[in-house]
Amino acid sequence: xxxxxxxxxxxxxxxxxxxxxxxxxxxxxxxxxxxxxxxxxxxxxxxxxxxxxxxxxxxxxxxxxxxxxxxxxxxxxxxxxxxxxxxxxxxxxxxxxxxxxxxxxxxxxxxxxxxxxxxxxxxxxxxxxxxxxxxxxxxxxxxxxxxxxxxxxxxxxxxxxxxxxxxxxxxxxxxxxxxxxxxxxxxxxxxxxxxxxxxxxxxxxxxxxxxxxxxxxxxxxxxxxxxxxxxxxxxxxxxxxxxxxxxxxxxxxxxxxxxxxxxxxxxxxxxxxxxxxxxxxxxxxxxxxxxxxxxxxxxxxxxxxxxxxxxxxxxxxxxxx
Amino acid sequence: xxxxxxxxxxxxxxxxxxxxxxxxxxxxxxxxxxxxxxxxxxxxxxxxxxxxxxxxxxxxxxxxxxxxxxxxxxxxxxxxxxxxxxxxxxxxxxxxxxxxxxxxxxxxxxxxxxxxxxxxxxxxxxxxxxxxxxxxxxxxxxxxxxxxxxxxxxxxxxxxxxxxxxxxxxxxxxxxxxxxxxxxxxxxxxxxxxxxxxxxxxxxxxxxxxxxxxxxxxxxxxxxxxxxxxxxxxxxxxxxxxxxxxxxxxxxxxxxxxxxxxxxxxxxxxxxxxxxxxxxxxxxxxxxxxxxxxxxxxxxxxxxxxxxxxxxxxxxxxxxxxxxxxxxxxxxxxxxxxxxxxxxxxxxxxxxxxxxxxxxxxxxxxxxxxxxxxxxxxxxxxxxxxxxxxxxxxxxxxxxxxxxxxxxxxxxxxxxxxxxxxxxxxxxxxxxxxxxxxxxxxxxxxxxxxx
Numbered sequence: 001x002x003x004x005x006x007x008x009x010x011x012x013x014x015x016x017x018x019x020x021x022x023x024x025x026x027x028x029x030x031x032x033x034x035x036x037x038x039x040x041x042x043x044x045x046x047x048x049x050x051x052x053x054x055x056x057x058x059x060x061x062x063x064x065x066x067x068x069x070x071x072x073x074x075x076x077x078x079x080x081x082x083x084x085x086x087x088x089x090x091x092x093x094x095x096x097x098x099x100x101x102x103x104x105x106x107x108x109x110x111x112x113x114x115x116x117x118x119x120x121x122x123x124x125x126x127x128x129x130x131x132x133x134x135x136x137x138x139x140x141x142x143x144x145x146x147x148x149x150x151x152x153x154x155x156x157x158x159x160x161x162x163x164x165x166x167x168x169x170x171x172x173x174x175x176x177x178x179x180x181x182x183x184x185x186x187x188x189x190x191x192x193x194x195x196x197x198x199x200x201x202x203x204x205x206x207x208x209x210x211x212x213x214x215x216x217x218x219x220x221x222x223x224x225x226x227x228x229x230x231x232x233x234x235x236x237x238x239x240x241x242x243x244x245x246x247x248x249x250x251x252x253x254x255x256x257x258x259x260x261x262x263x264x265x266x267x268x269x270x271x272x273x274x275x276x277x278x279x280x281x282x283x284x285x286x287x288x289x290x291x292x293x294x295x296x297x298x299x300x301x302x303x304x305x306x307x308x309x310x311x312x313x314x315x316x317x318x319x320x321x
Numbered sequence: 322x323x324x325x326x327x328x329x330x331x332x333x334x335x336x337x338x339x340x341x342x343x344x345x346x347x348x349x350x351x352x353x354x355x356x357x358x359x360x361x362x363x364x365x366x367x368x369x370x371x372x373x374x375x376x377x378x379x380x381x382x383x384x385x386x387x388x389x390x391x392x393x394x395x396x397x398x399x400x401x402x403x404x405x406x407x408x409x410x411x412x413x414x415x416x417x418x419x420x421x422x423x424x425x426x427x428x429x430x431x432x433x434x435x436x437x438x439x440x441x442x443x444x445x446x447x448x449x450x451x452x453x454x455x456x457x458x459x460x461x462x463x464x465x466x467x468x469x470x471x472x473x474x475x476x477x478x479x480x481x482x483x484x485x486x487x488x489x490x491x492x493x494x495x496x497x498x499x500x501x502x503x504x505x506x507x508x509x510x511x512x513x514x515x516x517x518x519x520x521x522x523x524x525x526x527x528x529x530x531x532x533x534x535x536x537x538x539x540x541x542x543x544x545x546x547x548x549x550x551x552x553x554x555x556x557x558x559x560x561x562x563x564x565x566x567x568x569x570x571x572x573x574x575x576x577x578x579x580x581x582x583x584x585x586x587x588x589x590x591x592x593x594x595x596x597x598x599x600x601x602x603x604x605x606x607x608x609x610x611x612x613x614x615x616x617x618x619x620x621x622x623x624x625x626x627x628x629x630x631x632x633x634x635x636x637x638x639x640x641x642x643x644x645x646x647x648x649x650x651x652x653x654x655x656x657x658x659x660x661x662x663x664x665x666x667x668x669x670x671x672x673x674x675x676x677x678x679x680x681x682x683x684x685x686x687x688x689x690x691x692x693x694x695x696x697x698x699x700x701x702x703x704x705x706x707x708x709x710x711x712x713x714x715x716x717x718x719x720x721x722x723x724x725x726x727x728x729x730x731x732x733x734x735x736x737x738x739x740x741x742x743x744x745x746x747x748x749x750x751x752x753x754x755x756x757x758x759x760x761x762x763x764x765x766x767x768x769x770x771x772x
Binding site for chain 1: 422735736
């Protein structure tokens, strides 16, 4: 709980396509690593119970469980088989018990994302919260459409960081998955927006080495288990390196004043008919996008490592070791 | 009274000497048409909220299953004979009652928030609930002109409307459920005699002197209306005559209870504020008030009522069942089994009184069915776990079938954080009052009328 008038670090909402890519898992892990109480609401845009369960696992691992439930888009898209979720959740210890504990058994253990976000925002002081989106904008569009939702966003949210879009003329599947919602959010969201495009993520990929040398020092790290399952799929397809829009967004949300994170001039971002994002500069605009300065790539990668390697606080480690 | 061959108007009253006694729904009120067509003339749906304070022992409230109700948990056990008329709802949340940025005062918030679904401003002076009005008053404002009383507000304890009752929250918040505007609560009637007069007094309110005169000479209100009763009776068929007899007998029984209460010199237990003219015994008081609600519903005197059984945060002891500790302190049991056991006992006691009333209601015929078929009695609390002041999974049961709009006999578990205000929207629909949103609603509850 925040006390009225107290000065605290911003509370963070995190909405993602958890399970489609390791990006969201790494990003959420980094945000939980900021400390207990910083992540105030988490939702997934799919109808996958495994996606919500994995969020629960991460929260418990970092000692942040027990607050509001996790949001699940009950009528959202199905995920299909996502090894990065199913493999860690199926792990058993020598006694046959789950390695990673979750209490999510069915949709009734989860919440409707817009209601969850609204309730989470009401715990925050004015302009105290930051929203991080690493997936299609469906849940945030529903939040704006909710009874009283837009006013609460206007009152409580200082910044939305969207890991969705592209500014090199390409298309981002996260926008294409729900162009109507992306348009609505870009047009109606009442706070400033910073967009992290796919080109920025490709410029600073997340390396295997970080996972294997830093995260793996913590026994039974759920992100390591998820990452290995995820890489197992992708390596067979011959890919290398992981573009991590969500991780960049999490990094910006947690440290927006970092000099190594450069932004475009202000303007207006829109979504075209074929699902591309365009930027039109305007001094009165409230939108910007992240620009990766090649000279700062190493510092950004170092920041990834520093944030990712945070060990769970006392009371965390939801995994049975 | 002039009785014609036409159908008896629904708004017929037995009148005499400043009183007007409404009538129950009778066959004679159905239009003169074939039996098959008469089936379409349905009695109105009536709604009542019965609120208990300080939360519930949820371990003994929630069944371990969803779907059809089979064996009921300990607290709900008294409703076992009527379980086919019970719809149990789980996981409904009142978010505005939570701490949010307002600090302590969960009791002050949750009662004022219960029917408004709105934020309650923390003050013990300039009270303000940040909504428009409570849902019962919204219903009353839309359909209240169809009945003699737009709404009825009842309670059993503590008339205070000012002062600090919980961590800076006004007693107006803890002692009222109904709000006519953001700043105007509708204080519950505590004195059964006043309730009786509100129900049966003449349409123009009596002066205190007239009321006193009436009280002095009264043997029974039924004596005043005897002439019009006899006139009506001669025009009724045998079924309606029997129904009228039963109804007037129920009114006489209420009068007897009132007379007994007036003579009741039982010392009031320490910690309990006994309203003037009320029975000292909890069960007697509860029965008297609910018997009057029965008559009010039978006679269609009102279609919406609220009953703050005891005020939120009350420290009333329950010596009637051997508990001398205050209710509120007991609920902060900190896990002590002996204290929790007493909370469970109080919860059971409240429920058993409610179930006794349901039992009486279940025998009353209305139209081609039962009165209960056309009621929605919502029994619940604004806290679930009183020890931890939780405002999610609020204990809620609806008894009655809402005119066939509720599929009862089962438990429905909604998703977590589902706004309690969604229930308000769904109930207002059933009362014929459609609004787009209410409080912090996110939509209607689905699945109340279908399995």
